[in-house]
Amino acid sequence: MENKQNTPVLEVDGLSVSFRMYDTADRAFQQKNLQVITDLSMCVHAGEVLAVAGSSGSGKSLLASAILGILPDNAVAEGSMRYQGQELTPELQRKLRGTEIALVPQSVDFLDPLMRVGAQTKGNRRAHIFRRLGLPEETVRCYPFQLSGGMARRVLVSTALITDARLIIADEPTPGMSLDQALEALRSFREIADAGKAVILITHDIDLAFAFADRIAVFYAGMTVETARAEDFRAGAEALRHPYSKALWRALPQNGFEPIAGFQPYADNLPEGCPFAPRCSSRSPRCERELPPVRALRGGEVRCFYAHGRPEETCQYTLTDARRGE
């Protein structure tokens, strides 16, 4: 029983996603691979909300497609993904899509514009779910363009709730929403998780994320640089491990609104060592040469040579622990 509890619903280990591209600058049309996600590791358990946070361009939106196996034809995913301990093969992905794993997309554009809402939210539990989300019954007869922003959001959430999915992936659910709407949306995800499902919240809204998530995976230039408990984010920069997470925290309006210099490197232009090194104040020559591995630290994980912590390292929900349990 204990063991089953500890098996994560989804475990992603060293995921990379790259695109086959033709370099138009090259006259020979040489094919090259553009690696958008370099090394992403995370895991999410039943009853838990995991936020995957990073700025735009960090490659996080492809994560949902990679998990569901619906990447574009010219994209290749490598690395290991396991769903309830089972290797996620393309066959398994096909079986789980829409039944065990559900996606909550970003905007109303993800609904067929020429289909009524009813035809796109089929299921026995629709009436119940709609009532719970405060959607009027007439909504089923509306076309997507007739929905208000808030209604559209709730319809999108309902598509996931109508299924029996154990894993729900919400891709950027908050942009374009008022604060109230965003809070409402995140609250609904919190409720989903509290009902025993696992939720992955892909977002750049780190502020809202740590208010509702249990853990946060910070994503930078295609790799996870830190996984931390939400309390660490609430506690402040000192409790965080990676210089980028600390910088993110300090850049929040209520925490000083301090930006750091530089840009996130583009996917085809990653530095040899740590991708954050060029912007990092505590970098050393080693950081520029060598990519730091992910290591456990203070109940979280970090990808930095110089992150330090107090020795009490206990967390039941880390990758390393999950692996140790096997």
Place this chain on the structure above:
Amino acid sequence: MLLKRFALYLIRVISLLFAVSIISFALVSASPVDPVQQYMMGIGPVSDEQRSEIEAYWGVDRPPAERYWSWISALLHGDFGVSLLYRRPVIEIISERFRNSLALMMCAWVFSGIIGYSLGCVMGMNRNRWQDKIIRKLCYLLGSVPTFWLGLVFLMVFAVMLGWFPVGFSTPIGMRDSEVTIWQRLHHLVLPAFTLSLMSFSNTALHTRQKMIDVMNSEYVLFARARGEGRWMLFWRHGLRNTVLPAVTLQFASFAELFGGSVLAENVFSYPGLGSAVAAAGLNSDVPLLLGITLFSTLFVCVGNMTANLLYGIIDPKIREVRQ
């Protein structure tokens, strides 16, 4: 609301017809076409005095504005004049010829619509695979081949060499109109209709292909895939629904090309339709018939465009529901 739109459209059609009548009348007046000469060719040798009498009777010497006025006022009373070539009222010829042409054009239209749309779907769903590559090249080829040439090739292959279809006309030669069966008419229709439809299907096919690719790359199809819909389901639920509307619009808007194509196809196959009549009228200076057909074809194209407009309002929920 629909009635108001319809009335508005009617006003636009009438003003367009009016403008077309002025322009075509002016063009014919300015051209070297000489209706008097054509008329005299029909009645045998004429002396110079008789010729000037005819000219005076017809009012050739009067100013163009006055001539236009007498023509247009007769037109408004339903009198399109008498064809110089066929010696029968223009309106009679148009209605008779149009019935033949309508059969031809509608067959070609339906055929090109169905074939074009299905091939477009096949290409769009199989982008860059062999099906797409082959059909696309075929479309480019047929899109750039002139209709009359294709008609000649078909005539050579299917009518002369294989003998499957008649060489021309809409009915068998030497038979009374009342004795001709529907099958014989269809038999005569096949080759010209096929030629005509080949002209416009590549257009519909290539447009549908692009639209289908757009739909398959859309966010709603990505979401549908995330919800476990397979290829066939995606096509059935989202592909068809979202590509049929532009295809239908395109098909109705192609009435002008259809009419233009029928002129060529009917001439190659000696098919007695409006298209061959307009060519004959032009070559033989039959001014009343030429102007009559010009106005009629304008109306025909307008009806096509209007139907597309009205259909859009009925099919597209974005327009329909907002209006309600």
